[in-house]
Amino acid sequence: MTVTAFAALHRAGEPLLLPCAWDHASALALAGQGFHAVGTTSLGVAAAAGLPDGASATRDETLRLALTLGSAPFLLSVDAEDGFSDDPDEVGEFARELAAVGAVGINLEDALGPADRHAAKIAAVRAAAPGLFVNARTDTYWSGDGDPAETVRRLEVYREAGADGVFVPGLTDPARIAALAAHFDVPLNVLYSPAGPTLAHLADLGVRRVSLGSLLYRRALGAALEAATGIRAGRSPDGPTPTYDEVRTPDGP
Template sequence: MTAFAALHRAGEPLLLPCAWDHASAFALAGQGFRAVGTTSLGVAAAAGMPDGASATREETLRLALTLGSGPFLLSVDAEDGFSDDPDEVAAFAREVAAVGAVGINLEDALGPTDRHAAKIAAVKSAVPGLFVNARTDTYWLGGGEGDGEGESRAAETMRRLDAYRAAGADGVFVPGLTDPARIAALVARLDVPLNILHSPTGPTLAHLADLGVRRVSLGSLLYRRALGAALETAADLVAGRVPRGSAPTYDEVRALGS
């Protein structure tokens, strides 16, 4: 078992914060996080590109190169692998592993199950030690939990996860799923770690731990909160108010680049 895989513990899930640049990743590591992910939204938005459109392959690889030698374990959000060709996805996985990444997140975007399974199998064949977190978007893009199709959606989710696990996925990710009963049911069916995306309106980290979840991702939350804080600060200054919240000093941020 790799050091990264060992962090996916029952009862003490891996809380994975997601960075978008060198400073955010190293600041998170400075707060004691042993592993850091990347956020595809943050990478895309910073480059002025759309998220989830397979447009940021080079930007993602560049960030992996920047962060791969950092004092933390790095997992890279690679959207759908930036290609429909499993061999091209495997080639990208080799590149991020070569610069120090220990994990990769691959989303199916509700495309064909067999195609996503082929990507997973190709990555595991090319880089056996890379932790593949296989994401299905049945709840993220499929209408959520309140659309009256709960049972059929749960069945489709399990069908996809079974295929991805059979293809060699080390863990599975179901963003958008927040119902405790359905989360517990998935955990009971799976023999690999279940990753859930943290939701401010969903179960707490402690509750997710009790349900058996072994990885909780923050996704784009920190990036969006950072943008929100910047806008609030600007609005406070325009209104003549003292800005709310806290901020690292100039020297503290400068030191992150050392």
């Protein structure tokens, strides 16, 4: 399994659906369901460690998870927040460490900071880990005002810096998605939203990667709460439940 194989999964008309894991068990369970590539969710990693997400606080935890998963039988892409530093060289070194343990992709978010600084991080990653698939994320829709022109401006800067793909979480408008997909010569990644277009519709719009982000982690928490409160109320939990041995086995369910 190579970086080239990961890039090849970003197909027009058949986008890569990237589920995001938060630990070894969740990653192996997803791979066991036929997902050839698995990402990580920064929220899940941070929450499991009792640390804030998006605050550059989980560098060690993220690298530790990558070390655990990098040799597993699937392609691993790591959510590295903003690279855990404003220093491009430090971000490049982190990317090199990820590649060394077997990761094939990295997701870097700009957090609406200066576009030139984010571009410098992307360039540093390309230099330090040339084979790593760099997914450059802008937060113009996630935490900004969703300005289409600013979105394109930022993504063009990141593409020029060497990004292999561009990511716009929070964007759900079909017309704007289609316009972005047509504008760029690299794969467009969007974040799946239960209230947004379906996977099939996103494929028709030209999207080549659909990430699940923290959705699975939050759904898992919801299922745990539903089971616990249901048992307290005298109800038996329903839905699929992996057995103890399935989770205990290193190869996963």
